[in-house]
Amino acid sequence: MPIEILMPALSPTMEEGNLSKWLKNEGDKIVAGDVIAEIETDKATMEVEAVDEGILGKQLIAAGTEGVKVNTPIAVLLQDGESAADIGKGAAPAKAEAPATAAAPAAAAPAAAPVAAAPKTEVAADPDIPAGTEMVSTTVREALRDAMAEEMRRDGDVFIMGEEVAEYQGAYKITQGLLQEFGPRRVVDTPITEHGFAGVGVGAAMAGLRPIVEFMTFNFAMQAIDQIVNSAAKTLYMSGGQMGAPIVFRGPSGAAARVAAQHSQCYAAWYSHIPGLKVVMPYSAADAKGLLKAAIRDPNPVIFLENEILYGHSFDVPKLDDFVLPIGKARIHKTGKDVTIVSFGIGMTYAIKAEAELRAMGIDVEIIDLRTIRPLDFDTIIASVKKTNRLVVVEEGYPQSSVGDFIANQVSQRAFDHLDAPVITIAGKDVPMPYAANLEKLALPNVGEVIEAVKAVTYR
Amino acid sequence: MATAAKKAPAKAKSDSKSQSAPVTPKPADFTKEQDVAAYREMLLIRRFEEKAGQLYGMGFIGGFCHLYIGQEAVVTGLQMSLIEGDQMITAYRDHGHMLAMGLSARGVMAELAGRRGGLSKGKGGSMHMFSKEKHFYGGHGIVGAQVSLGTGLAFANRYRENPNVSVTYFGDGAANQGQVYESFNMASLWKLPVIYVIENNRYAMGTAVSRASAETDFSQRGLSFKIPGIQVDGMDVRAVKAAGDLATEWCRSGNGPIILEMQTYRYRGHSMSDPAKYRSKDEVQKMRSEHDPIEQVKARLIAKKWASEDDLKAVDKDVRDIVADAADFAQTDPEPDVAELWTDILI
């Protein structure tokens, strides 16, 4: 039976790719290990290797086709004695079936209701962007790169270092092109020595340089957390104000997809605990750009938490020569009057999806994107709570001592009389991130939980 | 109170004779049985990894998946020197290590697919697998962390005064982590029976050894801690076995730690999502055609007339059947019960 060759998934987050080039022609003999085609994702160009032997019977997808979904048949491989006439005859044995879910009774967690063609949320204008500014659709990945490039052009003391940031162009391609523009003096590949290079960065900052230290992911910054907390955060205080550490530690934080317990932690609450640090966690590309530029200019150590899943998302970014946003100021993503949802980073995706469904139920939600976790913009939160009298906080991190817990505590002290319901905090489950697909889904917050929480605080 | 010091690890065995610094031994002379066994073991790892790569492409395996293809001789040769109770610990490139320890292909593949029949019930995945029964202590996702843990396993051996050694694997990239050297110092100070196996496959992700390491002779990395080390041809399973015999003997006679730098090569990208643009196709091709660990044994078996092409085909068929069975199992075994989300957090 002819074997179908399927569009492969080549990274944890890949859903589709472009088939850029065929390297084997119809009629060619293929042995296992032969590179038969090149595919392109937003991150990289990858090769498709054959795993079976045979003759390439037919190319089903033309070279240059964009947006080919993972698992789409792209070619047919003929086995001994088969000819092109056999194509389409046999069933396709290599077709991937969806993973068995027999053991997962769906009732275990509040499942998200199917989204009924939700009208797009009208994003409120950011008062920090002048009205009428031209907008350019940009991915978070590009926005971060642009922010660094602009600041490096502006200030010769700004440099970036980290694992694979230079020649490899970034493990997640955030530093793409920087080595080419700024050279190896300012774009520095480090060995795998987080504790060491974090300390080197802090020392360089104490000497007056402006380092950007990239952690491949913040999970690996745990190797370096002593230098971040004990050196970067405390030097200004300990020196009686004589010297501090103007440094940015940045990289992805939180769960990606199926990377399991040691690679899936959100560090928002962890670093928000530390006086002497600023903690920024943007959701949109505009905020990523404006806040990273602000972080690089800030004279304090700034923890800049990104998210791997958001890297490929596109947003409108204002076309301005020098777009810098204030650290410490939340953004009202959507105005509403019935209930306030506060979130940040990838948590916003749950809030936004929930809002669309809640709108269909007649509940008018106000969404606040915190953007900065420390210092926390309570003015914006409390003004909103005074209007809506109800508050739900959404985040992916662990529930105990979460960002939401702190907000709930402060709001109950500062605006108790304005609350018509207890504050509900939605967080990730109190477990290490499991690998299995069904368990991972359960460990993360979901839209259904946000909707239930909003219904609870609005007594619906 | 003072009695607690009786079994203190700092007390090196008094009878330990100080030996002269070890040098790289000649490759072991293999019997026919040893060569056939090594061939079979390495082929199993290779075929298993090829299948894992295929299942990843089909979406059955998610997250990060690091294949061991090209490095099979390292774990296969070393395993031949171990005795019951010796421990093994490594990083995320761990599938081959588990197969070599005799863990079932089904259990490993099902873990890669996140199914309940996996070695960690589907909760750990490719990078985080363990087997208490076989003394396999993981499967670790944080580069370098396993080196201190492996040193701790050796501490336990010394504490209990048992004959076992801890075989602690890590990469050329991991060899730059600070805790590696903190561990070296303690291991040497306390004469812990640990074999540090540095799998130098010439790259850490996209970084060639010379771009990340001031000293690229990893066998010398223990020098300032008085830990001897040797460089070994990690593509020749007989060379690995000879080094394994030397190292286990060194540790078991109370001499403390030793470093084996295994010079090897990974054929595939770092993980599935690595386009591997940092090295030339010729470099990979040259390794494959001139140094392949499996082809070396195959050529030897044929030349010595220890096996015919047909015999080897039969081995291949056997191995393919095992792998196909593991893949079938991994694709049909159910995902973990949802109640598992909340288990195994605390006892």
Ligand SMILES: Cc1ncc(C[n+]2csc(CCOP(=O)(O)OP(=O)(O)O)c2C)c(N)n1
């Ligand atoms: C502390 C830490 N930093 C970074 C990473 C990301 N990372 C995973 S593997 C790897 C390269 C390691 O290379 P090496 O030690 O040579 O082992 P190999 O992959 O070649 O087997 C890196 C940088 C990590 N997992 N942990």
Ligand SMILES: [Mg+2]
């Ligand atoms: Mg390596």
